[in-house]
Structure formats: C-alpha cells, structure tokens
Amino acid sequence: MYQDRIRRPALMEKLMTAQQAARLFRNGMTVGMSGFTRAGDAKALPLALVERSRQEALQLTLVTGASLGNDSDGLMANAGVVARRMPFQSDAALRRKINSGEVMFIDQHLSETAEQLRSGDLHGIDIAVVEAVAITPDGGIVPTMSVGNSASFVQQARQVIVEINLSAPLALEGLHDIYLPAARPHRGAIPMLTPWQRIGSTTIPVDPERIAAIVITDSPDSPSNALPPDAETDAIARHVIAFLEGEVKAGRMGPELLPLQAGIGTIANAVLHGLVDSPFRDLTMYSEVLQDSALELLDSGQLAMASASSITLSAAMHDKFIRELEHYRKRVILRPQEISNHPEVVRRLGIIALNTALEFDIYGNVNSTHVGGTHMMNGIGGSGDFARNGALSIFVSKAAAKGGKISSVVPMVSHVDHTEHDVDVLVTEWGLADLRGLAPRERAPLIIEKCADPAYRPALRAYFEQALQRGGQTPHVLEQALSWHMRYRDTGDMRTTSI
Amino acid sequence: MYQDRIRRPALMEKLMTAQQAARLFRNGMTVGMSGFTRAGDAKALPLALVERSRQEALQLTLVTGASLGNDSDGLMANAGVVARRMPFQSDAALRRKINSGEVMFIDQHLSETAEQLRSGDLHGIDIAVVEAVAITPDGGIVPTMSVGNSASFVQQARQVIVEINLSAPLALEGLHDIYLPAARPHRGAIPMLTPWQRIGSTTIPVDPERIAAIVITDSPDSPSNALPPDAETDAIARHVIAFLEGEVKAGRMGPELLPLQAGIGTIANAVLHGLVDSPFRDLTMYSEVLQDSALELLDSGQLAMASASSITLSAAMHDKFIRELEHYRKRVILRPQEISNHPEVVRRLGIIALNTALEFDIYGNVNSTHVGGTHMMNGIGGSGDFARNGALSIFVSKAAAKGGKISSVVPMVSHVDHTEHDVDVLVTEWGLADLRGLAPRERAPLIIEKCADPAYRPALRAYFEQALQRGGQTPHVLEQALSWHMRYRDTGDMRTTSI
Ligand SMILES: CC(C)(COP(=O)(O)OP(=O)(O)OC[C@H]1O[C@@H](n2cnc3c(N)ncnc32)[C@H](O)[C@@H]1OP(=O)(O)O)[C@@H](O)C(=O)NCCC(=O)NCCS
Numbered sequence: 001m002y003q004d005r006i007r008r009p010a011l012m013e014k015l016m017t018a019q020q021a022a023r024l025f026r027n028g029m030t031v032g033m034s035g036f037t038r039a040g041d042a043k044a045l046p047l048a049l050v051e052r053s054r055q056e057a058l059q060l061t062l063v064t065g066a067s068l069g070n071d072s073d074g075l076m077a078n079a080g081v082v083a084r085r086m087p088f089q090s091d092a093a094l095r096r097k098i099n100s101g102e103v104m105f106i107d108q109h110l111s112e113t114a115e116q117l118r119s120g121d122l123h124g125i126d127i128a129v130v131e132a133v134a135i136t137p138d139g140g141i142v143p144t145m146s147v148g149n150s151a152s153f154v155q156q157a158r159q160v161i162v163e164i165n166l167s168a169p170l171a172l173e174g175l176h177d178i179y180l181p182a183a184r185p186h187r188g189a190i191p192m193l194t195p196w197q198r199i200g201s202t203t204i205p206v207d208p209e210r211i212a213a214i215v216i217t218d219s220p221d222s223p224s225n226a227l228p229p230d231a232e233t234d235a236i237a238r239h240v241i242a243f244l245e246g247e248v249k250a251g252r253m254g255p256e257l258l259p260l261q262a263g264i265g266t267i268a269n270a271v272l273h274g275l276v277d278s279p280f281r282d283l284t285m286y287s288e289v290l291q292d293s294a295l296e297l298l299d300s301g302q303l304a305m306a307s308a309s310s311i312t313l314s315a316a317m318h319d320k321f322i323r324e325l326e327h328y329r330k331r332v333i334l335r336p337q338e339i340s341n342h343p344e345v346v347r348r349l350g351i352i353a354l355n356t357a358l359e360f361d362i363y364g365n366v367n368s369t370h371v372g373g374t375h376m377m378n379g380i381g382g383s384g385d386f387a388r389n390g391a392l393s394i395f396v397s398k399a400a401a402k403g404g405k406i407s408s409v410v411p412m413v414s415h416v417d418h419t420e421h422d423v424d425v426l427v428t429e430w431g432l433a434d435l436r437g438l439a440p441r442e443r444a445p446l447i448i449e450k451c452a453d454p455a456y457r458p459a460l461r462a463y464f465e466q467a468l469q470r471g472g473q474t475p476h477v478l479e480q481a482l483s484w485h486m487r488y489r490d491t492g493d494m495r496t497t498s499i
Numbered sequence: 500m501y502q503d504r505i506r507r508p509a510l511m512e513k514l515m516t517a518q519q520a521a522r523l524f525r526n527g528m529t530v531g532m533s534g535f536t537r538a539g540d541a542k543a544l545p546l547a548l549v550e551r552s553r554q555e556a557l558q559l560t561l562v563t564g565a566s567l568g569n570d571s572d573g574l575m576a577n578a579g580v581v582a583r584r585m586p587f588q589s590d591a592a593l594r595r596k597i598n599s600g601e602v603m604f605i606d607q608h609l610s611e612t613a614e615q616l617r618s619g620d621l622h623g624i625d626i627a628v629v630e631a632v633a634i635t636p637d638g639g640i641v642p643t644m645s646v647g648n649s650a651s652f653v654q655q656a657r658q659v660i661v662e663i664n665l666s667a668p669l670a671l672e673g674l675h676d677i678y679l680p681a682a683r684p685h686r687g688a689i690p691m692l693t694p695w696q697r698i699g700s701t702t703i704p705v706d707p708e709r710i711a712a713i714v715i716t717d718s719p720d721s722p723s724n725a726l727p728p729d730a731e732t733d734a735i736a737r738h739v740i741a742f743l744e745g746e747v748k749a750g751r752m753g754p755e756l757l758p759l760q761a762g763i764g765t766i767a768n769a770v771l772h773g774l775v776d777s778p779f780r781d782l783t784m785y786s787e788v789l790q791d792s793a794l795e796l797l798d799s800g801q802l803a804m805a806s807a808s809s810i811t812l813s814a815a816m817h818d819k820f821i822r823e824l825e826h827y828r829k830r831v832i833l834r835p836q837e838i839s840n841h842p843e844v845v846r847r848l849g850i851i852a853l854n855t856a857l858e859f860d861i862y863g864n865v866n867s868t869h870v871g872g873t874h875m876m877n878g879i880g881g882s883g884d885f886a887r888n889g890a891l892s893i894f895v896s897k898a899a900a901k902g903g904k905i906s907s908v909v910p911m912v913s914h915v916d917h918t919e920h921d922v923d924v925l926v927t928e929w930g931l932a933d934l935r936g937l938a939p940r941e942r943a944p945l946i947i948e949k950c951a952d953p954a955y956r957p958a959l960r961a962y963f964e965q966a967l968q969r970g971g972q973t974p975h976v977l978e979q980a981l982s983w984h985m986r987y988r989d990t991g992d993m994r995t996t997s998i
C-alpha cells in the first residue's frame with residue numbers, strides 16, 4: 001500500500017492518522033505549514049489540530065508560505081489554534097480575528113520569512129507539516145502544487161509531518177527546483193541567470209529520522225477564487241500592453257520583454273489574461289504565483305515558460321493542467337518563495353512587476369493592504385520584493401471601489417506599503433501614468449488626469465491646488481489629507497461633500 | 500606640466516579652462532557630475548556653469564552620486580542652472596528651491612540611478628563631469644575621494660570632462676574598485692562574496708576620444724559638517740552596542756558581527772563613533788559613506804576594513820587620512836554606489852543597516868526625508884537599499900527635536916520612507932525597541948515605552964488606547980493621526996495641548 005508514494009520502506013511505520021499526528025503538537029509551538037495562495041497546503045492536520053484544541057489548550061504560531069485553502073486558516077483561527085500568524089493570509093474569518101486583535105499577524109515580505117528563520121531572528125520551527133506527492137527512497141519530499149517555505153521548514157524543523165496527498169498525481173514529480181541559500185556570512189551567489197534555469201534538486205531533502213509522521217489525504221486544493229475579467233480589467237490590460245509596446249519600440253526592451261511577475265487576486269490575473277491579445281511572443285514569467293492567466297498565455301503560445309512558487313487555478317484549469325501535465329511540465333518550474341522573490345534574482349533578471357493596489361495617492365505612494373488605513377486585507381505578500389528590486393514596477397487598480405463610493409486615487413494614502421520610489425507606473429481603466437523620472441509635483445497632475453475616476457478628478461485637482469499653496473517637495477494640506485477616508489467611514493461615500 | 504596626472508600625452512591638447520569647457524553645455528542637457536556626500540565633486544565646472552548662465556539660458560538636469568560640496572548645489576540652484584536634480588542633495592539653498600517648487604527633485608534609492616540610466620528609463624547623460632586624480636596612459640580615470648555614479652556617467656555620456664584636482668594626492672590611486680553590472684537581460688552574478696573583495700579595475704575606463712575637456716583644479720573637498728557626539732548620541736550608541744552584544748551572545752552572529760552600514764549625518768556618525776567603546780573586534784563595513792567614525796574605528800583596531808562609495812571627513816581627519824594613506828589604503832575600498840548599495844550584495848552579505856530617522860511612528864514606519872510630511876530635508880539616499888535588503892535594519896533618532904518641541908515618535912508618520920516591514924530595531928537615547936517578529940499592536944507599546952521622550956509618552960499611550968477602540972491590524976484614530984504635526988505647524992510646539 002502506498003509503495004509508489006512512500007518509496008523508503010522503513011518510513012511505512014510512520015504512517016498514522018492525522019489525529020495521532022496532532023498529538024505531537026504542544027501548546028505554544030511554532031509550526032511551519034506548506035501552502036501558498038491556496039495551493040499545496042496541508043489538508044488533514046489543520047482539521048486535526050482544531051479537533052484537538054477542543055480537548056486541551058493549543059495556541060500555535062503558524063508560519064506558512066502564504067495563504068491556505070480549504071478554510072483552514074479560518075477554522076484554526078476560530079478555534080483559537082492560531083495565536084500568531086505569518087507571513088500572509090487571505091481568509092475572511094482569520095482576517096476578522098486579526099483586525100479585532102485576537103490573532104497577532106506579522107505581515108512580511110515573502111522572500112524574508114525563510115531568511116529570518118535561518119538567521120534566528122524569528123523563533124525556530126518546532127514542527128513542519130508539508131504536503132507531498134511522494135517520498136523518494138533517499139528521503140526526498142516531492143512537493144505538490146506549491147513549494148513556498150516548505151524546504152526551509154523541513155530543513156529547520158525538529159520534527160517533520162508529511163501529508164501524502166493521493167489526489168496529487170505522481171506526474172508532478174520533477175516540476176520543482178529546490179535550492180536554498182546558505183546561511184550568512186558564508187553565502188555564494190545564487191547561480192540563477194535566467195528564469196528557466198534549474199539550480200537545485202527536484203525534491204526537498206530530509207533526514208528520514210526527523211520524519212515523525214506520515215498522514216494520507218486525498219482532498220484537492222481549493223480552486224482559485226479570482227473573478228473573471230471584466231470591461232475595466234480589459235481596459236487596464238490594454239493600457240499595460242500599449243505601454244509595453246512603447247517600451248519595445250523605444251528599444252528599452254526586446255519583443256520578448258523582460259520576465260514578468262504578476263500579483264495575486266482578480267485584477268492581476270485579469271490583466272495578465274489580457275496579454276493574450278498582445279503582440280508579444282517568447283515571454284517568460286518569473287513570478288510568485290501562476291494563475292489561470294499564465295496557463296492561458298502558455299496555451300496561446302505567447303509565454304515560453306513560467307517560474308513561480310505556486311500554481312493556483314480554477315477547477316476547470318486545474319483539471320486541464322493535470323490532464324496535460326506532460327505538456328506543461330517542460331514549461332513550468334516551481335521554486336522556494338525565497339528564490340522566486342529573491343532580491344538578488346529579481347534585480348539581476350530585471351523583472352517587470354505587476355501588482356495590485358487597494359489605493360494610491362496623487363504622488364504615487366501605494367497602499368496594498370490596509371482598508372481605511374487600519375484594517376488588514378491580505379498582506380503585502382511579495383509585492384515589495386518585486387516592486388523594490390525589479391526593473392519596472394507597475395501597480396494596477398480599478399479607479400473606484402464599492403460602486404464608485406471609494407476612489408482608489410486619494411490625496412494621501414491612509415497606509416503606505418510602497419513608497420513613490422518603488423512605483424514607476426500606475427494604471428486604472430481610465431489610463432496609465434508613467435512616473436519615471438518625475439518629481440512629486442509632476443506626478444500629481446499626471447496621476448489625477450490619467451488614472452482617477454472622472455467623478456473624483458475635480459476634488460483631487462482642488463486638493464493639489466490648495467496643497468501647492470503650502471509648498472514643499474510633496475505638498476499636502478495635512479488637515480484634509482485623510483479626510484476622504486474619514487468621510488467614507490462616516491457617510492459610506494467619499495463623494496458626499498467636496499473637500 | 501601635469502605629466503604625472505595626464506599620462507596619455509595626446510590628451511594634453513584637451514586641456515582648457517573651466518570657462519572654455521562650460522561652452523560645451525547646451526540648454527536642456529542632462530549632466531552627470533561626480534560627487535557623493537561632499538566628496539570628490541567637480542569643483543570648477545559648477546562655478547563656470549553659473550557664470551555662463553549669466554550670459555545665456557542654461558537650465559540643466561543635474562544627476563550626481565549624492566550631495567555636492569563647496570556650495571555648488573546652492574550656487575547652481577540660485578543661478579537657475581539646475582532645473583531638475585537627482586538623486587540626492589543636502590544643500591540649504593537648493594532645498595529651498597526644491598520646496599518652493601522651482602527645482603524638480605527626483606529623490607531616488609542610490610543604487611537605482613545608474614540602473615535607470617542604463618536601461619533608458621531616465622534621459623541619457625549628455626556630458627559627464629568627473630573629478631580625477633589622474634588619467635592613465637590607457638585612458639583610465641582615477642577618481643578622488645568618491646566613486647558615486649561616475650563610472651556609469653563616463654560609460655554612458657557622449658562627452659566627458661575630467662577635472663584633475665592637484666590637491667588630491669596621487670597616492671589615492673589604487674584605492675578604487677570599479678565594476679559595473681552588465682545591461683539586463685544578460686547579466687551575470689556580481690562576484691562579490693565578502694566586503695574586502697576586489698572585483699573590478701582601479702580606474703574608470705574611457706575611450707579617450709570621448710574626453711572633450713580636461714580642466715585643472717586644486718581646491719579641496721568641503722569638510723564634513725557632522726557635529727560631534729553628545730550625551731544623547733552616546734546613549735544611542737550604548738543601546739546599539741548592548742543589542743549587538745545580545746545578538747552575539749544568542750549566537751545569531753559571530754563576534755565580528757555582520758558587515759556594518761552607517762548612514763549619513765551627525766547621528767549615524769556619532770553612533771558609530773560610540774563603537775570605539777565596544778568589545779567588538781574584526782568588524783567590517785560595507786557602507787555608502789565613511790565618516791570620521793569609520794577611521795576612528797580603523798585606528799582603534801576594531802574595524803578590520805571598510806568598503807564604501809565615498810569618504811567624507813572633517814578637515815583634521817582628512818589631513819590624517821592623506822598623511823597616513825599608505826596605512827589606510829590596505830583597509831579601505833571605494834566602489835560605485837550601484838555596487839556599494841546593490842540589493843544583491845547587501846542581501847548576500849547580510850548587512851547590519853544603521854540609518855537615521857527624522858521621525859517614526861508607534862507602529863515602526865519611518866520618515867527620513869519630509870519635515871512635517873511635505874518639506875524635503877535631503878532625500879532617501881541609500882537608506883532604502885540597505886533597510887529593505889540587509890539582515891538587520893536599525894533606525895536611530897533623538898527622541899525629540901527643536902528643544903523638545905518635536906517628538907520624533909508620533910502616532911502616524913507624516914511621510915513614509917521605510918515601512919514597518921523594513922524596520923527591525925528602533926533606538927533613541929531612551930532605549931531600544933526590538934521589533935522582530937512582532938505585530939503592529941505589539942510594536943506600539945514597546946516603541947512608546949522604550950523610545951519616546953517621557954514627556955510625550957502619556958499622549959502616545961492615550962492615542963494608542965483610543966486607536967485600539969477602533970480596531971484593525973494597525974489601529975489609528977484617523978482624525979488625530981496627523982494632529983501632532985498640525986499642532987507644531989500652528990503653535991510651534993507638539994506639546995501644547997493633550998491629544
Ligand atoms: C490589493 C488586493 C486586495 C486586490 O485584490 P483583487 O482580488 O485583485 O481586487 P478586487 O478588486 O477584487 O478587490 C478586493 C476587495 O477590495 C475592495 N477594495 C478595492 N479597493 C479598495 C479601497 N480603496 N478601499 C476599500 N476597499 C477596496 C474591493 O471592493 C474588493 O472587495 P470585496 O472583496 O468586498 O468585493 C490584492 O491584490 C492584494 O492582497 N495585494 C497585496 C498582496 C500582493 O500584492 N501580492 C502580490 C505579490 S503575490
């Protein structure tokens with residue numbers, strides 16, 4: 001039984017139920033779990049931990065790659081199993097617990113978690129729980145649809161629990177490229193010079209002695225919850241395509257562009273989908289997550305290959321991916337998120353970073369995380385890894401949210417995730433503002449006229465005019481800078497009164 | 500005449516006065532000048548350009564390494580010669596022109612300017628003006644006390660003007676290590692694995708055909724204007740030392756620490772000076788600027804070597820440096836700022852970044868640049884290169900400014916240069932807050948109790964308490980968040996009323 005999945009016979013004796021494995025956990029432990037944007041997450045242990053917490057106190061620090069699927073984050077948060085959580089999440093129930101202060105959420109650049117664990121800046125991992133396709137005879141763990149931080153968790157944990165997921169086809173083996181940087185100060189260069197290069201092994205090495213449990217599961221990843229493209233995302237995509245065509249025409253990049261990164265969520269996926277209608281060929285992706293759009297571009301022939309740390313697909317696209325795995329496996333590489341997002345590689349390759357803003361201000365500062373300046377949406381994710389170190393940093397957003405009641409272009413963002421230094425281009429359905437080489441006073445009119453919803457432009461112009469009277473490199477009317485957010489909070493509409 | 504300085508005889512015919520060289524410039528040109536934190540700046544051309552602008556329209560875009568000395572920035576700004584300026588400045592007169600909107604200032608991460616020029620994201624350099632010790636027989640330019648962006652300017656400019664400064668001793672030759680990354684997408688790894696490694700040539704290569712003028716000067720660099728250490732900077736230094744001792748004791752780094760970066764200005768210099776009283780040995784610096792403190796640590800034997808892009812010293816220390824150059828040259832390397840600040844190298848080496856904040860907020864966001872949220876002080880400089888990508892990011896500040904009328908710890912910073920993700924440790928004379936692994940709600944009490952001036956603590960506590968009632972990952976009372984800055988603006992004192 002399971003010989004094709006557990007190929008080191010001695011490990012058979014580690015087979016147990018998730019309930020048995022859950023008994024390895026102690027209150028206060030730090031746990032590293034696989035899972036990145038709903039892909040490749042452990043399926044059984046989260047539920048078993050919730051169950052166990054009904055009998056005895058169990059409050060854990062949960063570290064993952066990024067967000068989990070299967071409502072695991074919410075179920076664990078509601079049960080009180082998760083007291084501390086890092087580095088990313090996107091679950092409605094966990095979000096409520098975070099914003100009420102019941103769960104401490106440490107929102108991190110996704111390339112940094114493994115580094116901070118390695119250096120001892122964060123508490124070490126007690127137990128790693130990693131979903132796998134199989135374990136090889138030499139104790140190599142074959143990950144499933146994401147790598148995330150799993151390799152680092154396995155390297156560092158005192159005990160490792162492997163969830164063998166029978167629904168993950170054996171053919172996934174070979175998709176992954178596992179490489180971890182050495183501890184500093186004795187680190188060499190990361191030898192990756194192109195997105196398609198393989199620099200590591202196909203499995204996560206582990207001393208079989210540290211495998212404390214093997215649990216069999218068979219439930220699939222949660223499908224992506226990205227919504228389909230719409231007229232606004234189509235318009236954003238057209239602006240991005242026109243801009244990139246201009247870059248090619250100006251000789252700043254070749255027709256194959258530079259490697260693309262595209263953020264999580266509905267908008268980034270829809271914008272990337274729009275590239276199907278672009279003239280570009282031989283594109284490459286060096287990204288964090290591959291969504292449906294990446295496979296569409298592989299299918300359309302525009303994308304030559306894609307490197308990422310996870311694959312998060314709709315149910316239909318997931319079936320196609322598995323069915324045609326022999327076709328895709330030559331074109332897709334999954335890496336640890338420390339490598340997919342690594343500043344060294346991102347800067348060297350010259351990534352075109354395409355991420356989504358909740359809001360941005362007239363000077364080009366971006367808020368990706370905090371609704372109304374205070375309430376966490378998901379987290380900064382890898383956007384900072386790419387926006388700071390890439391060659392071009394593009395942020396997209398719809399110009400308005402909540403049926404026009406919120407302007408995504410505001411006088412001053414209520415929270416800053418990306419400073420004006422890290423934002424080259426802003427795009428909404430209305431247009432694109434190319435901010436390269438511009439001072440804040442030059443950025444403002446461009447952002448207002450190109451990107452803002454026309455309903456908000458007069459008020460933004462008035463704010464900027466009034467701010468100019470006050471002077472400065474980045475003029476502001478401090479007493480009105482956050483007034484739009486207050487107005488929305490108090491009246492449910494940013495438009496109600498003029499500023 | 501000058502045979503020891505101009506060793507390629509054919510170049511003698513390019514000798515001319517600064518006034519003659521100034522005639523090469525045309526209105527609207529982009530000019531790249533040497534100079535980084537007052538070191539190694541061109542001395543004659545700025546004055547000649549000012550003179551020429553009295554006769555005819557001359558509005559230039561001026562790109563440098565960082566700030567210039569000799570009041571050049573102010574003189575050129577006042578004469579209207581500088582219409583656009585990047586990536587950094589620290590001149591009082593230029594600052595006024597920037598804040599009044601007369602000069603467009605593009606404030607950049609210092610590692611990025613050369614990259615953006617290379618990729619064509621910024622307008623190309625028409626003329627480079629570079630101060631040199633000498634020109635070698637093969638046309639190599641030997642820089643003086645800084646490298647900055649000079650190698651990139653020379654590589655890219657259509658015409659190069661060399662200012663040979665006779666006051667710069669020939670013995671400076673050999674101090675520099677010139678290496679520039681290749682254009683993307685065909686870039687290899689930067690082969691630097693230790694701070695003391697040399698990876699390039701000692702001179703800036705240039706096709707002699709492009710040398711359009713050679714001008715002889717002999718005025719020295721402006722001395723550093725950093726103020727001496729005081730009781731507060733001593734206290735900050737003691738907190739930093741105690742923290743680093745704790746890191747060594749916890750095994751997170753060896754007794755030689757990790758390579759140190761220290762920011763510009765009075766406080767960073769004074770804090771580094773304080774390390775003279777520390778138990779550390781065999782330290783290395785991988786920084787942007789070396790100030791007096793770096794030489795003091797070399798002298799005290801604590802610092803084994805220092806790598807940077809410029810050396811900015813007091814007059815007395817400068818004399819000593821020149822006098823004892825044979826001693827220092829084995830221990831000091833000057834590199835292009837793209838390399839001294841490069842994300843790849845900074846992350847690989849695991850830099851300890853020590854930079855100065857104007858203000859920070861109770862959640863750990865840092866403002867390094869904008870007084871009152873609007874008025875530019877100097878610029879972000881390299882602080883973002885190091886804080887984002889280093890191993891440990893420490894920000895220091897005195898707890899109050901202007902005789903206590905300004906609290907450096909505020910409810911919400913009026914401008915964000917460094918987000919909470921990029922700030923590990925905050926230090927004032929009152930204490931040190933170690934923020935690693937903490938959520939915003941955990942950071943606030945620590946920052947208030949450890950770092951704030953006691954006179955401001957009750958008001959900060961009250962703000963945080965009230966903010967907690969509103970909820971969120973990062974609780975704020977939006978209508979009061981910037982009220983401290985408004986109160987200072989309106990009354991000249993943040994303390995006047997309770998919040
Ligand atoms: C910003 C982000 C939330 C956008 O997600 P998305 O799915 O593309 O965008 P949507 O338009 O569906 O917006 C998501 C929600 O935010 C709301 N929203 C958008 N702008 C808003 C604003 N300015 N204020 C308040 N709410 C806003 C939308 O109305 C929507 O709400 P709903 O879920 O109730 O319908 C998402 O990209 C994110 O979390 N980014 C940060 C992490 C990141 O960039 N990672 C990239 C590297 S992987």
Ligand SMILES: CC(C)(COP(=O)(O)OP(=O)(O)OC[C@H]1O[C@@H](n2cnc3c(N)ncnc32)[C@H](O)[C@@H]1OP(=O)(O)O)[C@@H](O)C(=O)NCCC(=O)NCCS
Nearest residue numbers: 762763764765766855856857858867877879880881882900
């Ligand atoms: C932040 C910075 C201005 C501090 O400079 P410094 O010389 O160490 O510090 P000082 O205490 O002398 O402060 C400089 C001035 O700012 C004022 N200041 C300090 N905090 C202030 C605040 N919160 N609000 C208003 N003014 C403030 C001081 O009073 C002083 O004014 P003065 O010149 O009129 O006396 C300087 O470090 C800087 O420009 N940093 C940004 C760039 C950078 O970090 N580079 C590092 C990589 S090289």
